[in-house]
Each structure stands twice: as structure tokens, then as C-alpha cells.
Amino acid sequence: MSSQPAHDHAPTSEHLHAHLDGDARHGHTIESRSHKALSFALVLTLVFALVEVVTGFVSNSLALISDAGHMVTDAAALGLALLAQLIARRPPSSRHSFGFVRAEALAAFVNCLAMLALVAWIVYEAVQRLSHPEAVQGGVVLVVAALGAAINIVVAWVLSRDTDSINTRAALVNVLGDLLGSVAAIAAGAIIYFTGWVRIDPILSIFVSLLILKSTVGILRESYHFLMEGVPHGIDYLQVGADLAEVEGVLSVHDLHVWDMSPGHPALIGHLEIADLAEWPAVLRRVKAMLLDKHGIDHVTLQPEALDGKSL
Numbered sequence: 001m002s003s004q005p006a007h008d009h010a011p012t013s014e015h016l017h018a019h020l021d022g023d024a025r026h027g028h029t030i031e032s033r034s035h036k037a038l039s040f041a042l043v044l045t046l047v048f049a050l051v052e053v054v055t056g057f058v059s060n061s062l063a064l065i066s067d068a069g070h071m072v073t074d075a076a077a078l079g080l081a082l083l084a085q086l087i088a089r090r091p092p093s094s095r096h097s098f099g100f101v102r103a104e105a106l107a108a109f110v111n112c113l114a115m116l117a118l119v120a121w122i123v124y125e126a127v128q129r130l131s132h133p134e135a136v137q138g139g140v141v142l143v144v145a146a147l148g149a150a151i152n153i154v155v156a157w158v159l160s161r162d163t164d165s166i167n168t169r170a171a172l173v174n175v176l177g178d179l180l181g182s183v184a185a186i187a188a189g190a191i192i193y194f195t196g197w198v199r200i201d202p203i204l205s206i207f208v209s210l211l212i213l214k215s216t217v218g219i220l221r222e223s224y225h226f227l228m229e230g231v232p233h234g235i236d237y238l239q240v241g242a243d244l245a246e247v248e249g250v251l252s253v254h255d256l257h258v259w260d261m262s263p264g265h266p267a268l269i270g271h272l273e274i275a276d277l278a279e280w281p282a283v284l285r286r287v288k289a290m291l292l293d294k295h296g297i298d299h300v301t302l303q304p305e306a307l308d309g310k311s312l
Contacts, residue, residue: 126202138193145185177212
């Protein structure tokens with residue numbers, strides 16, 4: 001008589017990734033974010049970027065060319081952000097058990113690197129023009145830059161409605177940088193048109209680039225920290241370890257790791273040495289309650305160990 005297997009069917013990816021009662025409350029997808037804001041911002045930015053690129057070279061204005069460059073970079077950044085947001089909505093699979101939420105941080109990181117390259121190019125060109133000034137059509141610069149500023153204000157307002165996503169915030173930094181570029185181009189166009197002083201064009205370009213650099217480095221650092229699975233901001237790793245050791249029934253803590261599963265959703269794994277393995281269910285309940293109340297961590301995976309090294 002043949003023996004029956006313990007399970008009729010092999011476990012599916014959906015079952016293995018399911019969060020049951022007592023598990024963490026968040027999932028491994030980002031479903032609540034609408035991609036309409038990014039889509040609208042992308043189309044609007046791309047259309048005007050093409051206009052500004054052409055007029056920037058026609059008018060021979062570095063301020064307008066740098067603003068056009070910002071717009072092109074913004075369009076690429078928004079496209080990458082939109083793609084990453086769509087990818088992040090995909091559920092976990094048998095090959096990606098954590099899902100695809102890190103795609104947003106990766107897109108933000110790439111966007112910031114592109115922004116740094118653009119800033120370096122603008123500063124280099126500005127220095128060259130300070131030494132060898134070139135004629136600039138101030139009137140064209142003034143009109144086109146004013147239109148660009150209006151477009152950037154609309155796009156920035158649309159993106160500012162979604163501040164939960166590091167990816168969208170990185171795109172917003174690009175747009176705000178472009179808005180500064182438009183303001184600088186307006187000022188440069190006006191000064192050149194009324195006074196003929198063309199050196200204001202590269203001077204304002206350098207000033208705007210330095211302002212953009214500060215915001216870009218901040219987002220770059222944040223996305224890098226997330227991708228490298230650093231301890232989430234606002235969580236004291238040493239204090240978490242100390243609080244775990246103070247829970248009734250816990251003797252010591254080791255092999256402790258804390259990181260973000262997705263932005264704003266910290267996770268913790270570790271080993272706890274306890275006095276009595278039979279008391280583990282009660283100890284685990286106390287540990288989970290403490291971690292959630294004190295540190296906002298509800299995605300917890302812990303392995304209990306006895307003094308003799310045995311574990312459940």
C-alpha cells in the first residue's frame with residue numbers, strides 16, 4: 001500500500017509570501033500610489049524641454065541651455081520614476097521574495113547621479129564663458145525662461161502631492177532645481193536685454209548649480225543608505241538591542257539586524273537567548289509589543305535559543 005504525501009500540492013509563491021494573523025501588517029508592494037501625477041508631469045516636462053532645447057541653442061544662452069538641460073534631465077528622471085513606480089507595484093515572486101519596492105530607491109539614486117553629471121557640465125561651461133564671453137539674445141531668453149518657470153511650478157505642485165515616495169521626492173528635487181534654473185534664466189535674460197552684460201549668464205548658472213547640488217546630495221545619500229540596507233533613520237540600533245535585552249525572559253541578544261523593507265517600513269531579525277524555551281510564545285508577544293510601541297517595528301523575525309545553544 002503506497003503512502004500518501006503529507007501535502008497534495010506544492011506551496012505557491014502567493015502562499016509563501018502571504019501575511020497571516022500575527023505577521024507584519026505591511027506587504028511587499030506599493031499599490032496605493034497613483035502614477036497619474038508622474039505621467040502628467042512627464043508629458044508636460046518633455047514637451048517644453050524640446051522647446052527650450054531649441055531656443056536655448058538659438059539664443060546662445062548658457063542659462064537657458066542649462067535650464068533646457070534640467071528640463072531634459074527632469075523628463076528622463078520622471079520617466080525613470082514612473083517606470084520604477086510601476087515596477088514597485090508588482091507582487092513578490094519566486095525569484096524576488098522581497099518584491100520590487102527597492103526599484104523606487106534605485107531610480108532615485110540613478111536620477112541623482114545624472115543630476116550631478118549635469119551640474120558638473122554646467123559649471124565647466126560657465127567657467128569657460130566667464131573667460132570668453134559670448135553674445136546672448138536676452139529677449140528670447142527672458143520669454144522662454146518665463147514660460148519654463150510656469151511649467152515647472154505646475155509640475156512641482158503635482159509632484160508635491162506625493163511626498164511618501166523617495167523616488168517622487170528625487171524627481172521633485174530635479175524639478176525644483178529646474179525652477180531655480182528658470183528663475184536664473186529670467187534674471188539673466190532681463191539683465192542682458194536691458195544692460196548688455198553677458199557675464200551674468202554664466203554667473204547665475206554657477207549659482208543655481210550649487211543650490212541644486214545640496215538637494216541632490218541629500219537625496220543621493222538617503223537612497224544610497226536605503227539600498228545598502230542601513231539602519232532606518234529615527235531608529236537607534238543600540239537602543240533596540242538594549243530594549244530587547246530588558247524584555248522579561250530574554251537573557252541576551254545577538255546577530256541583530258534592522259533595516260527598511262520598503263521606505264518607512266522597518267524590519268528586524270535576530271537571535272534571542274532565553275531562560276526557558278517553553279516560555280517562548282509569551283516572550284515573543286512581549287518582544288513584538290515592545291518593538292512596535294517603542295520603535296515602530298512590526299516586521300519581526302526572531303530565533304529563540306536556550307543557554308545550552310539549543311533552539312526551537
